[in-house]
Amino acid sequence: MLAMVDNEPTRERCRTGIDALDNILYGGIPLSNTILLTGSCGTGKTSLALEFLIHGALNGERSMFLSVTESSVKLLENVIPYDFFDRDLIDCKNLILVDLPVIYERLGLIKAELTMEEVGLLVHSIIDLVKELGVRRLVIDSITSVGYKLKTQEKIRSFILKISKGLSAVDCTSMLVSEVPPGTQAYSMFMVEEALSDGIILMGNMERRGDLLRTLQVIKMRGTMHSRAKYVLDLTPAGVLLVPLLKGGGGGTK
């Protein structure tokens, strides 16, 4: 079940550090891709995104988490006690957590809906930070919350296009966390995110024999071949573990 594109030139990779995911992606996310990490609540999006950053930071790549709704301080308090997480990563600024509302506030973007000009300003400021700090991995958690401040598809499109262009120019690989209501078919709230991103990793919940399993599936990934199989995801202190979803198994699944 692999979507093979054999004759594609091999692009440089950004190894996520999550071994199973890197295997699915034949080595990692193609460098400087902007991908959508999408799923309903409780599917492990933030944990996976954070793990992606921590591995990067451990590897000496400066990584930045842009928190939109939750304060980054609170986020750290609730983070899974990963074996490999080291607070020094934050102290030495290899892992940088920034609250996007602080940027809103600094730039006076206080109105409920931003103008097109302000969207440009916001993207510009984020890219400036990435450049200033030499960020190689960026997570925006979540693009959906940013979208609520942009309101129209046109502005969300502009935001995503500009940010992915800007990030790609400085070889920064990014994950945009996207929230969708449980049970929807769409990969994103405003429908434009999924079309504009270079890749989609879908995370879900699945009930099997009374257990609620987390699942992960790579839907699309530009610049690499990848498995499209569904995996069962386990969040452990050793990080994300993925095992192929066993078909059948007693009729618990449809």
Add this chain to the structure above:
Amino acid sequence: MSPSVETIGIPALDRYLGGGVPKGFTILVVGRPGSGTEFLAKQFASAGDLQTTYFTTTERDEDIISLMKQHGWKTSAKIINIGAKYYETVLARRLEISRYRQEGLRYDDIVKFRDGEAASFEINFLTSLAYEISKLPTPFRVAIDSLDFFIENYDTVEVLSAMRTIKAHTQHSGSLSLITLLKNVHEPRIQSSIEDMADMIVELERETVGDEVKKYLIIQKVRNNPALVGKLLCKFGPSGIHLEG
């Protein structure tokens, strides 16, 4: 002076009004720019024996005090400078924002915010005006110069509601409030609502007759005393406004 009235700060005007302004009155002073409404507010704030609070939205404290001294008035009024606070919180913020927008945001600018700098939220100056007045010991004497600042920055409904609160508090505590307002710059609807609320309206007017500029103090309204409505010739002298003739 009778126990039921208070001085407005111009002795001849007190006499004209039958001894002074009835306690509990809210006085509205209107006039075009340069007509002397601010001046009258200061003269008012320097008179009487009640504890006086002077709210300013435009001037510096030292300029207010210096003008009072210059005319030989007492300077015991407590000045609450809303204009300065507005500058510090709102205007300075706007300047900062335009700097960030122009020069770009750096990581240190964000960290600076996180480390201790209080999350800045916009002070509602209208609410704080009503609050400051509500906690004054009664009876009090209050001058607000000017209402224009609040009309420019807040919703009409909010401004009127705050004015009603201040007026009611003034009335029930037997205090005296004087509020200045520019003439013909606001929507007629808000202007008439405020005029309706006021117990007394004093308009400052000038007229050029030949080479001479004549100045008038027009009593537009005195609640329950329409007989007092009239046009009085006045002068701005070294000790303040006084009536002529």
